[in-house]
Amino acid sequence: xxxxxxxxxxxxxxxxxxxxxxxxxxxxxxxxxxxxxxxxxxxxxxxxxxxxxxxxxxxxxxxxxxxxxxxxxxxxxxxxxxxxxxxxxxxxxxxxxxxxxxxxxxxxxxxxxxxxxxxxxxxxxxxxxxxxxxxxxxxxxxxxxxxxxxxxxxxxxxxxxxxxxxxxxxxxxxxxxxxxxxxxxxxxxxxxxxxxxxxxxxxxxxxxxxxxxxxxxxxxxxxxxxxxxxxxxxxxxxxxxxxxxxxxxxxxxxxxxxxxxxxxxxxxxxxxxxxxxxxxxxxxxxxxxxxxxxxxxxxxxxxxxxxxxxxxxxxxxxxxxxxxxxxxxxxxxxxxxxxxxxxxxxxxxxxxxxxxxxxxxxxxxxxxxxxxxxxxxxxxxxxxxxx
Numbered sequence: 508x509x510x511x512x513x514x515x516x517x518x519x520x521x522x523x524x525x526x527x528x529x530x531x532x533x534x535x536x537x538x539x540x541x542x543x544x545x546x547x548x549x550x551x552x553x554x555x556x557x558x559x560x561x562x563x564x565x566x567x568x569x570x571x572x573x574x575x576x577x578x579x580x581x582x583x584x585x586x587x588x589x590x591x592x593x594x595x596x597x598x599x600x601x602x603x604x605x606x607x608x609x610x611x612x613x614x615x616x617x618x619x620x621x622x623x624x625x626x627x628x629x630x631x632x633x634x635x636x637x638x639x640x641x642x643x644x645x646x647x648x649x650x651x652x653x654x655x656x657x658x659x660x661x662x663x664x665x666x667x668x669x670x671x672x673x674x675x676x677x678x679x680x681x682x683x684x685x686x687x688x689x690x691x692x693x694x695x696x697x698x699x700x701x702x703x704x705x706x707x708x709x710x711x712x713x714x715x716x717x718x719x720x721x722x723x724x725x726x727x728x729x730x731x732x733x734x735x736x737x738x739x740x741x742x743x744x745x746x747x748x749x750x751x752x753x754x755x756x757x758x759x760x761x762x763x764x765x766x767x768x769x770x771x772x773x774x775x776x777x778x779x780x781x782x783x784x785x786x787x788x789x790x791x792x793x794x795x796x797x798x799x800x801x802x803x804x805x806x807x808x809x810x811x812x813x814x815x816x817x818x819x820x821x822x823x824x825x826x827x828x829x830x831x832x833x834x835x836x837x838x839x840x841x842x843x844x845x846x847x848x849x850x851x852x853x854x855x856x857x858x859x860x861x862x863x864x865x866x867x868x869x870x871x872x873x874x875x876x877x878x879x880x881x882x883x884x885x886x887x888x889x890x891x892x893x894x
Contacts, residue, residue: 510647511686513879515552515891516866518544520669520683527682528669539723541664542644545690545866552864552890554583559883560846585832586845586854588825594857596821598698599710600814601804612826613819615762622827625820627758630747631792632816635809637739638797639707642715647691652704656687661717670723692867696858709806712776712797714740743793754788755795755812764811767795771802848880865889 510516518538521529530538537547558579562569568578596605608614616625645651646659665671667688672680694705708715718739725736735741759766772790773781784790790798799810809817825831832840842853846863854860861867865888868877880889 510649510689510691513689513865513888515888516545516548516689517684518548518669519551519892528673528680530669535669538669539665541659541667541684541688542690542695544668549692549861549864549866550583550587551892552866553586553860554579554890555892556864556880556882556890557582557586557846559889563883564846581830582845584830585835585840586842586860588832589840589842590854590857590860591821592825594855596818598808600809600818601811602808604811604814605818608815608818608822613823615815616819616823622824624824625816626750626752627792628816628820630743630750630752632796632809632813633820634743634793635710635796635800635813637714637718637743638710638712638800640715640718641708642717645694645702645705647687647689647694649687651694661715662722665722690866692858692861696861696867710797710800710804710809711806712780712794712801744791747791747793752792755790755792755799757789758792758795758816759812762812762815764815767799767802772798774802863889865891 518530518532521527521531523529529535530544532538532547538544558575561575561578561582565578569575592605618625640661643658643660644664646664648654650656650659650663652658663675666675667673667684671677673684674681697705700706719737721737721739725733728736735745753761756766767790769784772795773784776784796809796813796816799812800806800808803810808814822833825833828834842855845854847853848859848863848869852859854863858867862869862880865880865882867879869880870878872878881887882889882891
C-alpha cells in the first residue's frame with residue numbers, strides 16, 4: 508500500500524489566507540521535522556480511535572459529548588504515560604534503575620519548588636537523543652535504499668514539514684504533505700529488525716553530519732549567531748555552560764556511583780576533544796551522559812547517571828501530576844484497564860498504540876499488502892476524524 512493511500516496522514520493545517528501550512532496543533536515545534544510530525548499525527552489518530560472505542564464499549568461515559576471527550580482524553584493520557592515508563596524508559600535506561608526508582612522513589616531529585624524540571628535533565632541528560640539521529644532514513648516504500656527517491660535524508664525530513672515549506676524547493680511551498688511522504692512505522696520501530704540501517708544510531712558522543720548544519724535554524728540571524736544556532740553540539744554545550752550545569756563527575760558523586768575515569772572519557776575521542784577535556788576541571792554533563800552510554804551500555808542504553816536523571820525526573824513529575832496514571836485511586840492502572848483491539852489484545856507497546864491508531868499494519872490483505880485497523884463498522888481507517 509502506498510503511504511499516500513490514507514488521506515489523513517498529515518497534520519491538520521490552517522486554510523486561512525496568509526497562514527497556509529500552519530499546523531493546527533498546540534506546539535508548532537512538533538512540525539519541525541517529519542518524524543516528530545508523523546508521531547503527532549499518530550497521537551491525533553489514537554485519540555480519535557479511543558473516542559470511537561469508548562462510544563462502543565463504555566457507553567456510560569458517552570451520555571454527553573463532554574463526558575465522551577473527557578474519558579477519551581484520560582485513556583489517551585494514561586496509555587501514553589504508561590508506555591513512556593514501561594516501554595520507552597525500560598528500553599533506553601540501564602537495567603534495574605527503573606525498578607529501583609519505582610520501588611523507592613527518587614534519591615536525588617527532591618526540588619525546593621513542588622513543580623520543577625531539573626536543568627540536568629532539560630539541558631543535558633534528555634538531549635541524549637540527539638546522538639541517536641541518523642543522517643538518512645529508510646522511511647517508506649518510496650524513500651528507501653532501493654526506492655525511487657533514494658533514502659530520506661535528514662535535510663528532507665526538515666523540508667517536508669510546515670516550517671520547511673512541505674517541499675524541496677523553498678520558493679515553491681506546498682499546502683500539505685505530499686502523498687509519497689507519510690512514514691511507514693514498521694521500518695523505524697522494530698527493535699529486533701536485522702537491518703542495522705533501520706535502527707537508531709548508538710548513544711555516544713558522535714552526531715550525524717546534518718546536525719552540524721541545521722536546515723531551518725538561524726537563517727535570519729547575524730553571521731556569528733547563525734553559525735552557533737546551526738551547530739547543535741555547540742548549542743548544547745554552550746547552554747549547559749551558561750546555566751552552570753554541574754559536571755558529569757559531580758552528578759555521579761551526588762548519585763553515589765563511581766564516575767567514569769579520565770581514560771574512559773577520552774577513549775575513541777578526537778585529539779581536539781581530548782585537548783578540550785584536558786583544559787576543563789570536569790566533563791560537561793551532556794558529553795558525560797553520551798560517553799557513559801558508550802562505555803556502560805555499548806551505546807544501546809544510557810549508563811547509570813543518564814538513566815537516574817531520566818527516570819527520577821519522569822517518575823517524580825508523573826507522581827506529582829494529579830491527572831497521571833500513577834495517581835489513579837489504587838495506583839494500579841495498567842493497559843488492562845484501557846482500550847483493547849477487537850480480539851481483546853492490549854496496548855502494551857508503542858507499536859500497539861500506532862496499530863490501534865490505524866497507522867501501523869495489523870496484518871496483510873489477500874494480495875499480501877499491509878492491512879490497517881479499520882474504524883467503526885469497518886468504515887475507513889481507524890483514527891479518522893470523520894471528515
